[in-house]
Structures are given as C-alpha cells and as structure tokens.
Amino acid sequence: MPGVVWVFEVKHSQKALHEKALKMGAIPTTKYKVDHLMYRPTRKESGIQPVSLLHHSRFPMSTFSIGPRIDGKQSVCISDRGFDLIMPKLKVGLTPDHAGFFEVNGQEYTLNDFFIRVGVASMAHTTTKGTVVEIEFHPSAIVTNVLPLLLSFAQQFLDDNIKRSAAYFKQQKRSTNFGAQDILAQYLDVFTEMRRRSTVTGLSAF
Known part of the structure; x- marks a missing residue:
C-alpha cells in the first residue's frame, strides 16, 4: 500500500529536477510510467458517461477506471489488467479518444522516508505537455498528518518560492485512508488540465 502521495505539474525541466534531487542526496532507483486513455460516449444522447483508464508502473497488475467528477464525487474502480481487453468490446457505447x-x-x-518521481508528460505519443512531480511519504496513509510534510518537502525540493496548495485533498475532504486510486485520480486531474490548455491554445491560434 502507498503512503500519502501528492501529484502536480511544475514548470521545471526534468533535467533541472534531476540535479536538484541529487543535490539533496536522493538516490535514483528505477524508471516509472503512467498512462491514460479516455473512452468517450459514442452518442451523446445515450446517457453514458465517459470513463478514463489509467495505469501506473508501481501497480503493474492493476487498471484504474475513473468516471467524471459530479457534485464533488468521483467513481473509481480498481481491476486487474484484463479489464483493458473488455473495453474494445464496448465500442457500441464507448470510443477510445x-x-x-x-x-x-x-x-x-x-x-529517507520519501519517494520522488519526476516525469515528462506527452500527449498522443508525440507532443510534450509538461513535467509532472509525484512526492510520496511512504510510512503513513493518514492525510492530515502527512500533508504538511509533503507541502514542506516540495517547497524544499523545488526551491522556487511558489506557494502551492494540494487542491485534490481539499476537493476530496480526505483526512485518512489514502489509497492507490487517489494517486491516479490526481494524475487524471493533471492530464485534464493539460488537455484543456492544449484546446484553448489551439482555438486561440485561429
């Protein structure tokens, strides 16, 4: 089980953060990967909601299915990777984007007690969209105890005088029982914002 994890986007380059991590004494351990594919309703009038499928290399046997956030609530399902084989069979109602x-x-x-994950996000296998940081305090899953530590550690690590707030935890009003699904839900928030920016930029070009 993971500890409490905070996922967010930064303007730093991956190379710059690699140097910062080494300067702090962090030890590189392994590569990691996260991916996301949304399935959209084939017909708008069907009443079917879109669903996002996400994977994280830390949980290699799991698929995370996340629905849209409605009235502050979000449905999340964790299944084995075989679920990915089911989705193409639902093409009558859902189409991969x-x-x-x-x-x-x-x-x-x-x-020490922290995991730091720094990665570059790309869209449609080609376009680089930004740098994503994932910070985990792994000894504890109690959000109220750990969140101040995460905020302080992130400030020390990034050292850019930007005051950040972990919006996800405020939205969820989560105090305990942090789980793997919360990690992927945060990645989905980051990807959604990157996609929104991409759409706005594309429209402003015309």
Whole structure:
C-alpha cells in the first residue's frame, strides 16, 4: 500500500529536477510510467458517461477506471489488467479518444522516508505537455498528518518560492485512508488540465 502521495505539474525541466534531487542526496532507483486513455460516449444522447483508464508502473497488475467528477464525487474502480481487453468490446457505447492519450515517463528517487518521481508528460505519443512531480511519504496513509510534510518537502525540493496548495485533498475532504486510486485520480486531474490548455491554445491560434 502507498503512503500519502501528492501529484502536480511544475514548470521545471526534468533535467533541472534531476540535479536538484541529487543535490539533496536522493538516490535514483528505477524508471516509472503512467498512462491514460479516455473512452468517450459514442452518442451523446445515450446517457453514458465517459470513463478514463489509467495505469501506473508501481501497480503493474492493476487498471484504474475513473468516471467524471459530479457534485464533488468521483467513481473509481480498481481491476486487474484484463479489464483493458473488455473495453474494445464496448465500442457500441464507448470510443477510445486516442488523440487525448497521455503518458508520463520518468525517474524515481528515494530520500529517507520519501519517494520522488519526476516525469515528462506527452500527449498522443508525440507532443510534450509538461513535467509532472509525484512526492510520496511512504510510512503513513493518514492525510492530515502527512500533508504538511509533503507541502514542506516540495517547497524544499523545488526551491522556487511558489506557494502551492494540494487542491485534490481539499476537493476530496480526505483526512485518512489514502489509497492507490487517489494517486491516479490526481494524475487524471493533471492530464485534464493539460488537455484543456492544449484546446484553448489551439482555438486561440485561429
């Protein structure tokens, strides 16, 4: 089980954060990967909601299915990877949005009780969208105890004088019982914002 994890986007380059991590004494351990593919309703009038499928290399046997956030609530399902084989059979109602496919590839580091994961997000296998940071305090899953530590550690690590707030935890009003699904839900929020920016930029070009 994971500890409490905070996922967010930064403007730093992956190389710059690699150097910062080493300077702090963090040890590179392994590569990691996260991916996301949304399935959209084939027909708008069907009443079917879109669903996002996400994977994280830390949980290699699992698929995370996440529905849209409605009235502050979000449905999340964790299944084995065989679920991916079912989705193409639902093409009558759901169609994969390959143009919005996101993938993060990066490096994991350890520093005392923290895991640091720094990766580059790309869209549709080609376009780089930004740098994503994942910070985990692994000894505890109690959000109220750990969140101040995560905020402080992130400030020390990034050292950019930007005051950040972990919006996900405020939205969820989560105090305990942090789980793997919360990690992927945060990645989905990051990808959604990147996609929104991409759409706005594309429209402003005309």
